[in-house]
Amino acid sequence: MIFNLQILRAVAALMVVVFHATDGAGRLGESAALPRFDAGQMGVDLFFVISGFIIWTTTRGASGASPRRFAMKRLVRVVPLYWLLTLVLANVAALRPDLLGTTVLSIDHLVASLAFVPWPHPTIGLYNPLLVIGWTLNYEMAFYALFGLALLLPARHQFVAVTAVLVSLATLGLAADPGGIAGFYCDPIILEFAMGLAIGRLYTKGRVIGARVSTLVALLGAALLLWLPLVLPAEWRVASGGMPSALLVAGLVFRERARGPLHLPRLQALGDASYALYLTHVLTLPVAQIVWRKLMPTATGPFALLFVAAATLACCIGGLFAHRIVERPLTWLLRPNAKSASPQVRQARVS
Numbered sequence: 090m091i092f093n094l095q096i097l098r099a100v101a102a103l104m105v106v107v108f109h110a111t112d113g114a115g116r117l118g119e120s121a122a123l124p125r126f127d128a129g130q131m132g133v134d135l136f137f138v139i140s141g142f143i144i145w146t147t148t149r150g151a152s153g154a155s156p157r158r159f160a161m162k163r164l165v166r167v168v169p170l171y172w173l174l175t176l177v178l179a180n181v182a183a184l185r186p187d188l189l190g191t192t193v194l195s196i197d198h199l200v201a202s203l204a205f206v207p208w209p210h211p212t213i214g215l216y217n218p219l220l221v222i223g224w225t226l227n228y229e230m231a232f233y234a235l236f237g238l239a240l241l242l243p244a245r246h247q248f249v250a251v252t253a254v255l256v257s258l259a260t261l262g263l264a265a266d267p268g269g270i271a272g273f274y275c276d277p278i279i280l281e282f283a284m285g286l287a288i289g290r291l292y293t294k295g296r297v298i299g300a301r302v303s304t305l306v307a308l309l310g311a312a313l314l315l316w317l318p319l320v321l322p323a324e325w326r327v328a329s330g331g332m333p334s335a336l337l338v339a340g341l342v343f344r345e346r347a348r349g350p351l352h353l354p355r356l357q358a359l360g361d362a363s364y365a366l367y368l369t370h371v372l373t374l375p376v377a378q379i380v381w382r383k384l385m386p387t388a389t390g391p392f393a394l395l396f397v398a399a400a401t402l403a404c405c406i407g408g409l410f411a412h413r414i415v416e417r418p419l420t421w422l423l424r425p426n427a428k429s430a431s432p433q434v435r436q437a438r439v440s
Contacts, residue, residue, distance in 0.1 A: 092350035093341040095360030097139055102363040102408070103401065104132030105222075106370045110400045114388070115190075116378035121388035123397065128318040133225050134281050134330030135314070136367075138338050140229060141285020142292070144236055145248070149293045156240040163233045166364075167226060169419040170411070174368055175202055175220045182219075190375075192219065205230040207273040216273050222371045231274060232282045248290050255283045281331040288339045298343040307340025309333075359405060365416045366408025373407040374400055 108129025114121035148159060182194035191212045201208035202218035207227050210217045217224045235254055239247045261267065262275030298306070313333035321329040341351075359366065377400040381388065388396045 091342055091345055092357055093345045094139060094143070094338075095357045095363075096351055096353050097135060097338060097341060097360070098363035099356040099359035101132040101135040101139065102359070102366045102370075103405075104129040104135070105367060106374075106401050106404045107397060108132070109371065109374055110377075110397050110404075116375055117382055117388045117396070121393065121396075122390070123388065123393050128315045131314055131318055131326075131330035131334065134278070134326065135334040135337065136225065137228070137278065137281035138285040138288070138331065138334040140232065141282040141287075142289040142338055142342070143285070144233070144282075145286045145289030146293055148236075148240065149244075156237045159240055160233070160237050163230075163237075165420060165423045167229065169423060170365060170368060170416045171220065171223060171226060172203060173415065173419070174372070175199070175218070175223070178220055178372075192221075194219075207270050216270070220368065220371070222368060227273070228279060228282075232279070248286060252283045252286060255279050277327045278331070280327050281334065284331055284335040285338065288335060288342065291339075292342055292346075296343070297346060298339075300344055300348040303340045303344035303347055305340070306336050307344060310336030310338075310340055359409070362409045362412035362416075365412035366405060369407050369411045370404040373404045377403045 104126075106129075107126050111123045111126045111129070114123065117123075178189075178192060179194055179199050182189055182192050186193065191210075193211050195211045198208050198211055199219055202220065202223065205218075205223075205227050207216035207224070208218070209215070210221070213221075215224075216227070218227070236247075236251055239251045242250055258275045259277040259280050262272065262277055265275075266272070267275055310333045314330065314337060317329035317333060345351075377396075381396050381399065385392060385396070
């Protein structure tokens with residue numbers, strides 16, 4: 090395990106949480122005046138770069154090179170918690186639609202959501218699944234499918250093959266601007282997976298970057314990740330989110346190789362739960378808004394900042410709870426040979 094990656098996972102999830110906590114008043118009422126944190130949405134871009142890096146590094150060698158084994162590991166990692174939350178939300182939409190805002194139940198939309206197929210949302214119109222935050226998983230699963238096919242090729246051709254497909258799709262998106270599902274998969278954001286693959290390839294080749302240089306690269310990436318989204322247009326997302334994320338990932342993984350991991354155990358623990366935090370925070374935030382409105386007089390000025398802090402903490406607690414009580418047990422139960430493993434191996438597999 091690269092511990093600095095776990096820290097980055099936590100950072101990426103927290104960026105998205107704070108972005109959504111400040112993105113709109115929601116159930117706080119029209120009088121709420123929340124601060125903006127537009128750079129927070131770039132946590133998704135950071136996740137995509139991390140994903141590309143992890144997929145490359147974990148499939149080098151015999152243990153992860155089998156397409157079947159790769160597919161099973163990715164399905165077990167992604168599907169159980171996402172399906173569970175999607176089905177819970179579908180039941181709420183069917184039985185108590187008054188509790189929800191834009192979420193409505195549509196069978197074709199539900200089936201597409203469970204199949205990780207981008208489908209127009211019945212109310213907001215965008216290609217968001219029932220659990221709206223899951224749009225990123227549609228990209229992730231498509232990337233996994235592409236990479237799984239590439240594993241059928243000789244190892245020396247895999248990087249070029251996957252990168253060529255990603256670049257070709259992004260180029261088509263920029264040149265032809267296709268609409269519908271084709272447009273979804275041709276979004277240049279997919280190039281961020283290729284960035285992660287490139288960093289992973291350098292890493293597995295044994296490249297070493299000194300601690301000072303890698304630290305400066307990471308700091309530069311972090312600064313650009315916070316600044317560029319404020320000055321570049323949204324359509325330049327790969328430049329404002331992807332490239333700084335690549336610098337941040339490269340800087341921290343090579344810094345760990347040169348000097349060891351950063352000692353931030355709480356962030357590492359939150360990084361372990363980052364997937365659960367990412368999926369559950371959109372369910373926790375409305376509850377936090379309702380509770381805040383009942384208990385506090387306003388969400389303006391210092392109270393607005395206090396709300397964001399409290400809501401973020403609530404989301405972290407909810408994410409950690411979902412990770413420990415739901416995600417880890419489900420993941421362990423679905424792993425091959427889980428029941429025959431020793432307690433020590435069970436813990437290692439879950440982690």
